[in-house]
Amino acid sequence: MIKVLGKPENQMDSDMIKILVIDDEKDIRIALKEILEKAGFEVDVASNADDGLNLLREDGADLVVTDVIMPGKDGVETVNDIRAEFAGTKIIVMSGGGNVAPMEYEPGTIKTSAYLASASVAGADLTLTKPFGRQELLEAINTLIAE
Numbered sequence: 001m002i003k004v005l006g007k008p009e010n011q012m013d014s015d016m017i018k019i020l021v022i023d024d025e026k027d028i029r030i031a032l033k034e035i036l037e038k039a040g041f042e043v044d045v046a047s048n049a050d051d052g053l054n055l056l057r058e059d060g061a062d063l064v065v066t067d068v069i070m071p072g073k074d075g076v077e078t079v080n081d082i083r084a085e086f087a088g089t090k091i092i093v094m095s096g097g098g099n100v101a102p103m104e105y106e107p108g109t110i111k112t113s114a115y116l117a118s119a120s121v122a123g124a125d126l127t128l129t130k131p132f133g134r135q136e137l138l139e140a141i142n143t144l145i146a147e
Contacts, residue, residue, distance in 0.1 A: 017145055018042040020061035022052035022078065023094075024070040028130075032065065035134050041141075049073035053081055061089060063144060065137075068095040068115045076115070079122040090144040093119035096130025 019041045021032045029045040036043045044059060046052035048070060056064065064082060068075030075093050082089055095115045116127040126140050 016040070016042045017063070018044070018059070018061045019141070020052060020056055020064045021045045022047075022049060022064065022066040022070075022075075024048060024067060028067070032137070035137065036141075039138055049075070049078040049081070052078065053085075056082065056086060056089070060086075063090040063092065063141060065092045065094065065141075068093050068119050076118045076122045079119055079124050083123040090126075090147075091124045092126045092128060092140055092144070093124040094128040094130055094132070095119075 017040075019036055021029055021036070021043060022045075023029050023032070024047055026047070029047065033043045033045050044055050044061065046055050049066070050073060052064070052066065055061075066075045066078050070078075073081075075095070079091055079093060082091055093116060113129075116124075116129065120127055125144050128137065128140060
């Protein structure tokens with residue numbers, strides 16, 4: 001079992017792990033911020049990729065959690081931009097969009113697995129399919145920050 005902590009007991013507040021959440025859905029941003037702050041992480045949120053990248057440039061982050069399907073710049077482009085400027089930043093890409101269940105072929109339809117596979121190829125360290133649980137998210141984060 002992974003111990004869920006945002007900050008080891010011997011770590012000073014200034015060394016708290018900082019996470020940036022990028023998601024166009026306000027409810028998701030609020031929920032993730034609350035979960036992560038309760039787990040002891042410092043959290044910034046952005047509603048789109050451009051704002052997220054600007055926050056990353058201004059304030060930095062140890063880890064980024066980003067949606068893949070967003071208006072404007074999508075999560076795959078966001079991963080490419082983060083890798084280009086902040087190669088050492090850990091990235092988790094999440095998606096619940098597209099078509100989750102197997103289905104008949106439909107031209108122009110992209111499944112969630114394809115979005116997440118593209119994000120992995122672009123450099124995401126980990127992918128999560130929405131909906132995911134609090135524990136799954138925290139274990140994914142702790143796995144990455146322990147590397």
